[in-house]
Amino acid sequence: MRLIYILPALLLTLQASAGEGMWLPHLLKALNESEMKSMGMKLKAEDIYSVNKGSLKDAIVHFGGFCTAEVISSQGLLLTNHHCGYDNIQSHSSLEKNYLRDGYWAKNTTEELTNPGLFARFIEEIADVSTDVLKGVTPGMSAAEKQSVIDINIRNYKSKFTLDKFHELEVRPFFAGNQYLAFFMVRYNDVRLVGTPPESIGKFGADTDNWVWPRHTGDFSLFRIYAGPNNEPADISENNKPFTPKHSMPISLDGIQEGDFTMVFGFPGRTDEYLPSIAVDQIMTHSDPAKIAVRDAALNIMNKYMRNDESTRLKYASKYATIANSWKKWIGEAKGLKSTNAVGKKKTFEAEFEKRAMKAKQYTGLIPQFNALYTANLEASLVRDYFSEAPNRNIEMLRLMGSLRNLVQTYEKSGEKDYLKMKDRLSAFMQEFYQDFSADIDKEIFVSLMQICRDNLAKKYMPASTEGKSFEVLGDVLYGASPFTSWEKSSAVLGKSPQECIDIIKNDPMYQMAMEWNEIIRLNVNPEFEKNRRQIDSLQSIYMKAQMELFPEKKFYPDANSTLRVTYGKVQGYKPKDAVYYNPVTYLDGVMEKYVPGDYEFDVSQKLIQLHEDKDYGPYADKTGKLPVCFLGSNHTTGGNSGSPAIDAHGNLIGLNFDRVWEGTMSDINYDASICRNIMVDARYVLFVIDKFAGAKRLIDEMKLVHPKGKKMKKKVK
Ligand code: ARG
Ligand code: GLU
Numbered sequence: 083m084r085l086i087y088i089l090p091a092l093l094l095t096l097q098a099s100a101g102e103g104m105w106l107p108h109l110l111k112a113l114n115e116s117e118m119k120s121m122g123m124k125l126k127a128e129d130i131y132s133v134n135k136g137s138l139k140d141a142i143v144h145f146g147g148f149c150t151a152e153v154i155s156s157q158g159l160l161l162t163n164h165h166c167g168y169d170n171i172q173s174h175s176s177l178e179k180n181y182l183r184d185g186y187w188a189k190n191t192t193e194e195l196t197n198p199g200l201f202a203r204f205i206e207e208i209a210d211v212s213t214d215v216l217k218g219v220t221p222g223m224s225a226a227e228k229q230s231v232i233d234i235n236i237r238n239y240k241s242k243f244t245l246d247k248f249h250e251l252e253v254r255p256f257f258a259g260n261q262y263l264a265f266f267m268v269r270y271n272d273v274r275l276v277g278t279p280p281e282s283i284g285k286f287g288a289d290t291d292n293w294v295w296p297r298h299t300g301d302f303s304l305f306r307i308y309a310g311p312n313n314e315p316a317d318i319s320e321n322n323k324p325f326t327p328k329h330s331m332p333i334s335l336d337g338i339q340e341g342d343f344t345m346v347f348g349f350p351g352r353t354d355e356y357l358p359s360i361a362v363d364q365i366m367t368h369s370d371p372a373k374i375a376v377r378d379a380a381l382n383i384m385n386k387y388m389r390n391d392e393s394t395r396l397k398y399a400s401k402y403a404t405i406a407n408s409w410k411k412w413i414g415e416a417k418g419l420k421s422t423n424a425v426g427k428k429k430t431f432e433a434e435f436e437k438r439a440m441k442a443k444q445y446t447g448l449i450p451q452f453n454a455l456y457t458a459n460l461e462a463s464l465v466r467d468y469f470s471e472a473p474n475r476n477i478e479m480l481r482l483m484g485s486l487r488n489l490v491q492t493y494e495k496s497g498e499k500d501y502l503k504m505k506d507r508l509s510a511f512m513q514e515f516y517q518d519f520s521a522d523i524d525k526e527i528f529v530s531l532m533q534i535c536r537d538n539l540a541k542k543y544m545p546a547s548t549e550g551k552s553f554e555v556l557g558d559v560l561y562g563a564s565p566f567t568s569w570e571k572s573s574a575v576l577g578k579s580p581q582e583c584i585d586i587i588k589n590d591p592m593y594q595m596a597m598e599w600n601e602i603i604r605l606n607v608n609p610e611f612e613k614n615r616r617q618i619d620s621l622q623s624i625y626m627k628a629q630m631e632l633f634p635e636k637k638f639y640p641d642a643n644s645t646l647r648v649t650y651g652k653v654q655g656y657k658p659k660d661a662v663y664y665n666p667v668t669y670l671d672g673v674m675e676k677y678v679p680g681d682y683e684f685d686v687s688q689k690l691i692q693l694h695e696d697k698d699y700g701p702y703a704d705k706t707g708k709l710p711v712c713f714l715g716s717n718h719t720t721g722g723n724s725g726s727p728a729i730d731a732h733g734n735l736i737g738l739n740f741d742r743v744w745e746g747t748m749s750d751i752n753y754d755a756s757i758c759r760n761i762m763v764d765a766r767y768v769l770f771v772i773d774k775f776a777g778a779k780r781l782i783d784e785m786k787l788v789h790p791k792g793k794k795m796k797k798k799v800k
Contacts, residue, residue, distance in 0.1 A: 164284030348726025
């Protein structure tokens with residue numbers, strides 16, 4: 083009540099701006115439905131999420147746990163991004179069957195290719211279990227005490243349900259642990275590759291265009307869920323049949339126009355929208371630049387080898403794309419945080435926060451506490467950044483030593499039986515690892531990244547055995563001596579008696595160096611880091627609660643945590659800089675403008691050139707006769723939203739989310755409605771590629787194509 087008089091002024095600055103927010107599907111009715119309707123939506127909240135009847139959520143899956151996909155036919159056909167299916171496409175590719183380069187289209191269900199390990203998981207129900215989970219938690223408790231009460235409560239809650247192996251229940255914290263939700267899920271483990279365009283469409287523009295608008299990528303691929311004979315979830319089996327879903331999404335042929343309502347429904351991975359200014363400053367000035375520098379060096383080396391040799395390119399393609407993707411995002415993020423003055427804005431907010439806290443006589447002094455903790459933690463967290471990026475990730479041999487350590491520890495602690503089990507798993511993992519590995523490339527990365535660490539870290543954080551040594555010499559010695567640089571050598575070692583194998587591992591100088599470094603981190607970095615981190619986390623939990631209490635006029639949405647969310651906005655262009663406005667739609671003409679014959683990023687296939695010349699677009703062109711490729715919206719998305727459906731006001735599919743614009747990549751930390759845009763492939767381009775480019779009409783025939791804007795369906799699209 084007492085805040086009502088300041089409402090109008092504050093609304094302007096504090097209200098999550100239209101477009102901002104990753105909302106919980108079961109709360110749409112209470113929080114969002116009226117705003118969504120005012121923006122043009124014709125659906126009701128329960129058409130989007132309902133437990134009792136089929137709703138849009140029944141067509142959405144978490145794809146492998148890292149991307150989103152949607153069901154687009156009554157036979158379980160799944161649409162997701164090309165880059166989400168990339169690893170699987172790569173695993174089916176060889177120099178002879180180069181599906182990455184040439185694309186792949188199964189002619190019938192028998193040709194649809196299985197992908198061990200890949201799953202599609204639906205959400206059946208979301209329930210608020212905060213009362214159960216927070217029962218017995220009191221304000222006076224230490225963070226550790228609190229966590230142990232919560233853990234017990236979660237265990238008790240879960241124990242009320244008996245689940246078979248395909249049904250899962252997860253309880254997850256929201257709003258930094260101030261709320262807990264339970265997710266009931268069902269998982270299908272037989273997900274097969276149905277079709278993919280060649281990289282010259284699915285990855286057109288590759289890394290140069292990644293995170294950038296204007297964009298012309300047909301970033302999609304098709305999979306299919308298979309279920310057991312009675313449509314039940316099942317592991318991969320020859321007896322499985324295409325899955326019949328509760329809901330599949332109709333696809334609109336009418337397309338979009340600037341200003342149209344759009345909604346994106348999927349599994350955003352992680353955002354940090356409620357951090358204090360000092361945390362944002364550290365990301366921008368320390369953490370992002372450190373990680374960027376390490377990856378920069380690793381990527382340059384990989385790139386050099388990949389450009390020289392097609393088989394190396396195939397081996398490293400997926401790995402390279404993943405590393406490059408975050409690398410480029412961090413560059414955009416650090417830039418964007420600076421150019422939008424994110425730290426300054428957070429500081430202004432913090433001043434208002436402190437003012438209100440003083441007035442409320444509660445939550446004062448949080449910001450100075452954050453400042454002290456983050457400052458104290460800076461050194462340790464930077465060391466960890468270098469460590470996690472260099473030996474723990476991009477120098478693959480050193481990373482592998484971590485897996486070997488698990489084997490050694492299993493043998494020494496649990497004995498031979500467990501050792502043998504572990505060895506089998508490790509062998510399978512290593513066999514795959516070496517398929518996409520070159521010791522020469524890795525050695526060069528070793529030399530370069532070790533030098534970066536030496537240049538940036540205090541001596542006490544580097545392995546003493548490397549002191550004063552040239553990394554070139556050291557690289558020759560370690561890679562020359564190690565029995566683990568290839569599968570041939572490794573399998574010989576793993577084939578020996580357990581004791582012999584363990585002795586060989588422990589005598590490998592590469593292993594010894596990795597362990598030395600590990601111990602430095604374990605003993606001299608982690609304890610301090612974790613102590614600070616625990617305090618920061620519990621302070622963040624209080625700060626979150628305080629923000630929600632002291633700013634009752636503001637609508638809060640929880641940070642992304644890989645759970646199902648709805649975000650909505652409009653088809654909208656933006657102004658990236660003075661005097662420049664970016665239109666929200668790109669066309670096939672733009673693909674031809676970017677065409678560079680023979681280029682590894684911008685080549686275009688003859689077939690596509692021909693279709694463009696003939697304007698042979700079937701029913702997929704827009705009113706002016708041009709073929710749309712990608713479009714922009716003001717939907718608030720992040721990594722994990724890849725493959726999420728872009729949905730129109732009526733619940734039809736209009737596109738497929740796959741990226742964000744360069745100027746807005748900082749939206750995970752500081753959303754700015756004026757420049758944050760998500761990038762989607764237009765559904766009509768997807769259909770055009772399947773139909774006209776690939777001739778895969780059997781797939782089009784499965785789908786339901788509609789004209790929501792009233793244009794009469796001429797005849798069934800052939
Ligand atoms: N930037 C998009 C995402 O974050 C697309 C990444 C795939 N494309 C690529 N060139 N690596 O996942
Ligand atoms: N490409 C991202 C993904 O794989 C989505 C883009 C983003 O981060 O917004 O999920």
